[in-house]
Amino acid sequence: MTILRIADGQVLTPELTIERADVLVDREEGEILAVETKPEDSENPMDEMDTADEETLDASGGLVIPGLVNAHTHASMTLLRGYADDKPLAAWLEEDIWPVEANLTPADIRAGADLAAVEMIRSGTTAFSDMYFHVPEVAATVERSGLRARLGHGVVTVGRDEETAREDLKTSLDVASEYDGAANGRIRTAFMPHSLTTVGEGYLEEYVGRARDLGVPVHYHANETAAETSPIVEEHGTRPLVYAAERGLLEAGDYVAHAVHVDEREIDLLAESGASVIHCPASNAKLASGIAPVQRMLDAGVTVGLGTDGPASNNDLDTFDELRDAAMVGKLDAGDASAVPAEAAIGIATAGGADALGFDSGRIEAGRNADLAVLDLSAPHLTPVHDLVSHLAYAARGSDVRHTICDGQVLMRDRDLVTLDERAVCEAAADHATDLVRRTNEAQSS
Amino acid sequence: MTILRIADGQVLTPELTIERADVLVDREEGEILAVETKPEDSENPMDEMDTADEETLDASGGLVIPGLVNAHTHASMTLLRGYADDKPLAAWLEEDIWPVEANLTPADIRAGADLAAVEMIRSGTTAFSDMYFHVPEVAATVERSGLRARLGHGVVTVGRDEETAREDLKTSLDVASEYDGAANGRIRTAFMPHSLTTVGEGYLEEYVGRARDLGVPVHYHANETAAETSPIVEEHGTRPLVYAAERGLLEAGDYVAHAVHVDEREIDLLAESGASVIHCPASNAKLASGIAPVQRMLDAGVTVGLGTDGPASNNDLDTFDELRDAAMVGKLDAGDASAVPAEAAIGIATAGGADALGFDSGRIEAGRNADLAVLDLSAPHLTPVHDLVSHLAYAARGSDVRHTICDGQVLMRDRDLVTLDERAVCEAAADHATDLVRRTNEAQSS
Numbered sequence A, B: 001m002t003i004l005r006i007a008d009g010q011v012l013t014p015e016l017t018i019e020r021a022d023v024l025v026d027r028e029e030g031e032i033l034a035v036e037t038k039p040e041d042s043e044n045p046m047d048e049m050d051t052a053d054e055e056t057l058d059a060s061g062g063l064v065i066p067g068l069v070n071a072h073t074h075a076s077m078t079l080l081r082g083y084a085d086d087k088p089l090a091a092w093l094e095e096d097i098w099p100v101e102a103n104l105t106p107a108d109i110r111a112g113a114d115l116a117a118v119e120m121i122r123s124g125t126t127a128f129s130d131m132y133f134h135v136p137e138v139a140a141t142v143e144r145s146g147l148r149a150r151l152g153h154g155v156v157t158v159g160r161d162e163e164t165a166r167e168d169l170k171t172s173l174d175v176a177s178e179y180d181g182a183a184n185g186r187i188r189t190a191f192m193p194h195s196l197t198t199v200g201e202g203y204l205e206e207y208v209g210r211a212r213d214l215g216v217p218v219h220y221h222a223n224e225t226a227a228e229t230s231p232i233v234e235e236h237g238t239r240p241l242v243y244a245a246e247r248g249l250l251e252a253g254d255y256v257a258h259a260v261h262v263d264e265r266e267i268d269l270l271a272e273s274g275a276s277v278i279h280c281p282a283s284n285a286k287l288a289s290g291i292a293p294v295q296r297m298l299d300a301g302v303t304v305g306l307g308t309d310g311p312a313s314n315n316d317l318d319t320f321d322e323l324r325d326a327a328m329v330g331k332l333d334a335g336d337a338s339a340v341p342a343e344a345a346i347g348i349a350t351a352g353g354a355d356a357l358g359f360d361s362g363r364i365e366a367g368r369n370a371d372l373a374v375l376d377l378s379a380p381h382l383t384p385v386h387d388l389v390s391h392l393a394y395a396a397r398g399s400d401v402r403h404t405i406c407d408g409q410v411l412m413r414d415r416d417l418v419t420l421d422e423r424a425v426c427e428a429a430a431d432h433a434t435d436l437v438r439r440t441n442e443a444q445s446s
Helices: A075-080 A089-101 A106-122 A135-145 A162-179 A201-214 A226-236 A240-246 A264-273 A281-286 A294-300 A319-334 A342-357 A388-394 A422-445 B075-080 B089-101 B106-122 B135-145 B162-179 B201-214 B226-236 B240-246 B264-273 B281-286 B294-300 B319-334 B342-357 B388-394 B422-445
Strands: A003-012 A018-026 A031-037 A054-058 A062-066 A068-073 A125-132 A148-155 A187-189 A219-222 A255-258 A276-279 A303-306 A372-376 A401-406 A409-413 B003-012 B018-026 B031-037 B054-058 B062-066 B068-073 B125-132 B148-155 B187-189 B219-222 B255-258 B276-279 B304-306 B372-376 B401-406 B409-413
Touching: A003 A372, A003 A388, A003 A401, A018 A062, A062 A342, A062 A388, A068 A255, A068 A276, A068 A303, A068 A319, A068 A342, A075 A089, A075 A106, A075 A125, A075 A135, A075 A422, A089 A422, A106 A125, A106 A135, A106 A401, A106 A409, A106 A422, A125 A135, A125 A342, A125 A372, A125 A401, A135 A148, A135 A162, A135 A187, A148 A162, A162 A187, A162 A201, A219 A240, A226 A240, A240 A264, A264 A294, A276 A342, A281 A319, A281 B319, A294 A303, A294 A319, A294 A342, A303 A319, A303 A342, A319 A342, A319 A388, A319 B281, A319 B319, A342 A388, B003 B372, B003 B388, B003 B401, B018 B062, B062 B342, B062 B388, B068 B255, B068 B276, B068 B304, B068 B319, B068 B342, B075 B089, B075 B106, B075 B125, B075 B135, B075 B422, B089 B422, B106 B125, B106 B135, B106 B401, B106 B409, B106 B422, B125 B135, B125 B342, B125 B372, B125 B401, B135 B148, B135 B162, B135 B187, B148 B162, B162 B187, B162 B201, B219 B240, B226 B240, B240 B264, B264 B294, B276 B342, B281 B319, B294 B304, B294 B319, B294 B342, B304 B319, B304 B342, B319 B342, B319 B388, B342 B388
Parallel strands: A003 A054, A003 A062, A068 A125, A125 A148, A148 A187, A219 A255, A255 A276, A276 A303, B003 B054, B003 B062, B068 B125, B125 B148, B148 B187, B219 B255, B255 B276, B276 B304
Antiparallel strands: A003 A018, A018 A031, A062 A372, A372 A401, A401 A409, B003 B018, B018 B031, B062 B372, B372 B401, B401 B409
């Protein structure tokens, strides 16, 4: 057994208390072996063990936290960061995003996913969920970067002929089947119909059944905007998540993105079903979609994770921003400064997201995945320290992350990436973005 | 004349376009001398000038912007960062903040202000407005740090006997008189009654007149919470800003913090008066106060600046966070993704704040104060570049700032502080915070 000792830091416990401890990681298994508390002036029992196969990662002056979980994104949209802003969701998609997405090549997807991986590792995110196209390219990025992810191919059938629609649905099932368990188990998959309004009712019913046969969960956008919920209410006479449940799309393990416009019945339905909600506060603000009622969901027992959504509506992949945003807009939505307190926001950014994605991470305790981040606490904006839990929610940001570890492997050490060549990734992404815009403009003018 | 040449960067113009240019600064006058655009393949006219007295600051690969303006804070509350969170404004002030503030010493104030200065310089803020106590200590920090500020002593008369109240009011006028123009003109002052409800009506009328005689503007909290506006409506039968205007507190040069709960008449009154609003989106979210209707104010012609408020309700002094928050919550408030677009958010963080505080900065053009920040654009989260204005609003953060310049003096060069000893400031602030909490606990238990 080779051990990674994350030494001399303070550690965020699953109860969200702070204790001085070393975190010992079994590197082969990618698991946390032990959390060794360090009582004052006592000898360290591990000091007498054979340390030949032990590597130390210095966490002195630092805070060891579970790696953050970015549970809903479209990673390769890094190429479209800042491409179009300040427009409502429908116009933004139809006028800007979909035309350029139509020109995305597999090589673009990989360049964008690589950039996303660099950003996430640099800001302490160790797991993500991705809904996009050309999943094999994203899977290759996950494999190479060392991150953990639940991946899927996003399906749209509306406005397409049956052959194209069925091909897209089949692709989503095929990649879910083929890549589940890839990258030494770090990749899991889901069937990913884009949303309840962009995939036809008949297709949903038919293909969700096939996803169940494959044993993969379902992930989709739901109740994001008021404009998206009303057609379902009008056509089917019922709320969107009731419509989803009745068609078999709301079961334990499933997770829906956004859930901004939900009523009490839908919140209860989410809690009863065991399906999770991925809260995307920045994207929902930037597109003026609204604020998801996170405190009410938590009170009802819904599992809530946190997502950046695509970087074109954010505009970055720093999950620390979302953590702070969740606490901030949660209070605005509830009209109560005690709503979505620091502990709740940290919970949804770590354990909540891990639970939503079905990963055994998000908590620092023996037996869990060794998915961790170490924050440097020396920055002026983290001084003084009255309460590290408060700092984590309200003052820390991705740039405070010193080391990032996933599955027992160090992905960033002292702010230097280990698995990816940051400079090369940035240059490739910039080149692909330039070329993508050129091709899009040519296609539109021809 | 000694010239500072900020060389080879891209420059944000007052029209919020981007051009390749060198910015030439007259260091003695602290002014921008010229913005020298760099046409492709043309010889640089300044290259032939005598460069003996010219120093170059490398901005290659960078974006030169006006230094951000943090137009409402209580800087020394850095000592209380994370001291109490997740509580409504009234309970937070009465149960946590006021008891500990009662134990603040002048040395505490200075340690806290020094830490605030470090944070602001590191995140590209070059000017701020401070309402707190022991103003001479804050002024000493401004002098030493090289920042620009409008300072004042916050007055509360409610719950105090007349002698104490008048002493506090006199202190506010005295420091406004004594320090106006200090630090080679970088310090300006204001008379600062805490708010319309915490300073008695008679005192307001009497002392605001004296402030006018001294020629200093008035700064106060207004319309922050619903709970704060209703007593004025009930007692005086009129909206708070009408009450303020009728008592002479809403004139050109005056600036009010928050203005969350304002009606159309109050917005019109603000626009007509020439008084400004300082929008504090993070503090207003964290305390669940609400969202100021910034787009409506801008449409009405109100000058709007941006403030972090005190770091105990934020919890940092990175004005880039506020810039992004202003764009984000502005869209939520308006229910319109085109509200408070990137350009508007950047405008209030720079020119708007400078105008509110009466500083000739916030725009990069000849003759203005040389208050500038240079952002490093090489970070993954700023890659690729479709639109630098979008990046500035939605993706950049304080940690991307490479150099900070105020009044022609370099305050941070390549992330190293020039005027302050960052390590010593952080250590002193941590010590003062620990001691302050110990003294507060002792006072409460005795």
